[in-house]
Amino acid sequence: MIRTLLFALIGFLYAGLACAQSSTTQNSINLGLAFGASQGSLSAAFAHDWYLGKKKKFILGTGGRFTAYVAQNQYYETAPAKLTSGGTGLGVLFEETITANIDTFLISSPNVYAINAFINLGYQFSEKFSVGFNIDAIGFSFGGEKQGNYINGSQGQLTTATPTSFNLLLISDNDLGSLNSELYGKYKINEQWSIRAGVQFLFTEYTTKTEVQQFPEPNDRFRNKSLMIMIGASFKLK
């Protein structure tokens, strides 16, 4: 679903740029708190949105977002699309996951920080209520080295890993690093403040110190996909 929304977003980007000259803009600070099973995240973003169309109902935006992810006992799985889907082209969108190639890396206390540029798409239903979707596109991650348990069937080993440094939104499991996305509704409570609620889909990724996975080929990248409930606030800048 995320991918479908992304394609829709790109379509809106083109359409939006075509009529950007007739737009109005708004800058805001967005704060978010997301929580799921044994995990949570905090995010803070600066957003610049264009309100497009005759009635200024279509929202197209961009900005920068900081995300901090904390969790307990999360299972990270083999990340590269070449292993999970057997290829790296557009076709990976439609490929089944090759479960035989998926190994697990269990981290007791993952903690990833990411700073990414994001793109935002929304629709203003009324003066007070809008919906939107945003997704990180490119940036970098950082965080401390963590010990984890690489599990391959009955075999395993303890090793260390750090968050994958470079983040890049690509296609399906071709994505690199840690990327945040939100599907949300936003309700304006006064001229400056709005509340936001929805779901957050957060990828975090660790790179192990050595290529612990050897089959079907060496791999050191492991990804966790977290679907969490998100609540937040938005402050309109003057």
Place this chain on the structure above:
Amino acid sequence: MKKLIILSVLLISVCCSEENATPTAPLTTNNDFDPSMATLIKSGTLVGVGHTVSGTAALYESAGKKVVLLDPFSSQNGPDLKVYLSKDQNASQYISLGKLKTTTGKQSYEVPGNPDVTDYDFVLIWCEQFSVLFGKAELL
């Protein structure tokens, strides 16, 4: 930062529940491994590491299969306890023998795949979920 700390505390408090705790009663079934019919390869005394674990761990070969026997055995309970046959006490390379069947009494574990166990000199009682060593036995 304050929110982050509060969130972390909440997460840890939720995660530390012992819903994956090991059964505590001695086994009444699947407890038929007879060491007198097997060849002892090596054995050692179980000691606790920050937890209460005691007993004896022994590695046997029987009918072409390798088996780890814990007898006698007692362990403090915890979440997601596993039995590892490991090359060292840090589980830097191990074979998982599965979930700890019970915290008290005789129990045996077949080593999957019948590997060469020459370098595997430790039996570990390991909390996999939290990566915590409960107890170890060095096999000599």
